[in-house]
Amino acid sequence: MTAVQAASQKQTPRWQDVRAKAIDATFDADRRRAGERVALVFRWLFLIVIGALNNLNPHSGPEAKVIIDAVLFGWAVLNVTVQVLLVRGYRPGKQFSLTTMVLDIFFAAAVVYLSDGFSSPFFLALFLAVITTAVRFGATASFLSALVISFLYLFIGGSFTPANFYIDPNATIGKMFLFLVVALSTGYMTRELERERRAAVERAAQADSLRELSMNLVSDTDIKDVFDVLVDHAVQMTTAEHGRVIVSSQDGFSVVAAANRDGKETVPETEVLDEHQLAQAASTGEAVFSSERKNMVVPIASSDGATVLVSLIQTGSTFTNQDLFAVDALTGSSAVPVANALR
Numbered sequence: 001m002t003a004v005q006a007a008s009q010k011q012t013p014r015w016q017d018v019r020a021k022a023i024d025a026t027f028d029a030d031r032r033r034a035g036e037r038v039a040l041v042f043r044w045l046f047l048i049v050i051g052a053l054n055n056l057n058p059h060s061g062p063e064a065k066v067i068i069d070a071v072l073f074g075w076a077v078l079n080v081t082v083q084v085l086l087v088r089g090y091r092p093g094k095q096f097s098l099t100t101m102v103l104d105i106f107f108a109a110a111v112v113y114l115s116d117g118f119s120s121p122f123f124l125a126l127f128l129a130v131i132t133t134a135v136r137f138g139a140t141a142s143f144l145s146a147l148v149i150s151f152l153y154l155f156i157g158g159s160f161t162p163a164n165f166y167i168d169p170n171a172t173i174g175k176m177f178l179f180l181v182v183a184l185s186t187g188y189m190t191r192e193l194e195r196e197r198r199a200a201v202e203r204a205a206q207a208d209s210l211r212e213l214s215m216n217l218v219s220d221t222d223i224k225d226v227f228d229v230l231v232d233h234a235v236q237m238t239t240a241e242h243g244r245v246i247v248s249s250q251d252g253f254s255v256v257a258a259a260n261r262d263g264k265e266t267v268p269e270t271e272v273l274d275e276h277q278l279a280q281a282a283s284t285g286e287a288v289f290s291s292e293r294k295n296m297v298v299p300i301a302s303s304d305g306a307t308v309l310v311s312l313i314q315t316g317s318t319f320t321n322q323d324l325f326a327v328d329a330l331t332g333s334s335a336v337p338v339a340n341a342l343r
Contacts, residue, residue: 032092035136036082039100042128043079047072050111050122060115067114068122075107097136104129105149113156123175126153130183138194139187146183150176227257230300231310234330235259238323240296240312246273248282248307273311282307287327293318298327 054060054068082100086092092100108125115122126149134142153175227245235243245257253273274295281288281297288297296319300308310327312319 032094032097032136033086035097035132036086036092036100038135039104039128039132040079040083040086042131043075043104046108046125046128047076047079050125053121054115057121064115068111071107071110071114078103078107101129101133101136101145104132105145105152109152109156112153123153126179127182130179131186134183134186134190139184139191142183142187142190143180146179150179153179224257227308228259230330231257232259234310234312234327235261237326237330238312239314239317239319240323241314241316243310243312246278246309246311248278248309249305253278278309278311281309287324289319295319296323296327298324 051069051072054065054072057065060068078100105126108128111122111125112120129149130142130146133145231243231245234240240261242258242260244255244259247254247256253275255273274290274297277288277290277295277297281299282302285299285302287299289295294314296312298310298312300310302308312323312327
């Protein structure tokens with residue numbers, strides 16, 4: 001590799017980093033879009049229920065009903081505007097989501113304040129902001145919004161004001177606790193759903209990288225290039241800091257390729273081969289972990305008395321079963337090209 005090619009490779013972002021950033025950006029955008037869709041459904045639900053309760057309430061006067069209807073109409077206009085934007089393909093950004101969240105809190109607080117505060121049957125409207133914030137921004141933001149809403153509820157409810165610092169535990173602490181419980185439960189469920197979806201997307205990205213690996217291995221005729229592509233993908237698909245491709249034969253073990261996470265093709269000179277671990281993987285044909293799970297050796301293919309092994313090493317943490325799954329998928333897709341290259 002010439003100096004110009006090396007400099008170009010160093011300046012060009014690695015495809016794994018680009019893909020990871022694209023996945024993160026996609027998840028953020030999808031979460032905000034899903035949050036707005038959830039908010040749409042809940043807004044219409046709250047508007048219909050609150051509107052019906054307001055106009056069918058025999059204990060409320062005509063003027064009070066008109067005031068609440070006016071607030072609900074403004075809230076409905078907001079909902080229609082958001083729905084039209086989403087239907088037209090608008091991708092909500094962080095500022096848009098923050099704006100709709102603040103407006104939801106404003107309208108819900110206005111409904112509660114204008115309908116007798118703590119005696120209002122509409123205080124559940126405040127849960128809209130708590131639930132949708134969890135979908136938009138995650139569990140932490142939902143918990144913080146619940147704290148803010150609880151604080152606002154103390155004031156608009158009329159039990160905790162600058163003129164009256166009396167706190168009724170039954171009317172305040174219980175409702176504050178309910179806001180926080182809803183925030184935590186919704187945030188936890190949202191985080192679990194996001195984790196499962198992220199895992200599915202990462203597996204799809206790994207499948208795409210395996211397809212790319214197979215194409216590279218088929219197109220490469222030089223066995224050194226085959227090993228370089230293999231170890232580079234193995235390092236990037238796992239949490240390994242660096243890795244090596246080692247050929248086990250009757251003459252011993254020889255390193256034929258190496259790669260680091262930062263793109264360099266070298267490994268620490270002080271690092272020695274664990275020949276016992278390599279021999280065990282070569283003889284059994286199964287992956288072998290070190291006792292501390294900081295070293296993993298996976299056999300790829302055998303041909304004519306030689307076995308190709310991938311040795312992955314990290315020092316900061318330990319290898320997981322997910323790393324083993326990724327390497328197994330990698331070796332499965334590259335076993336035939338590697339075996340052909342050995343002949």
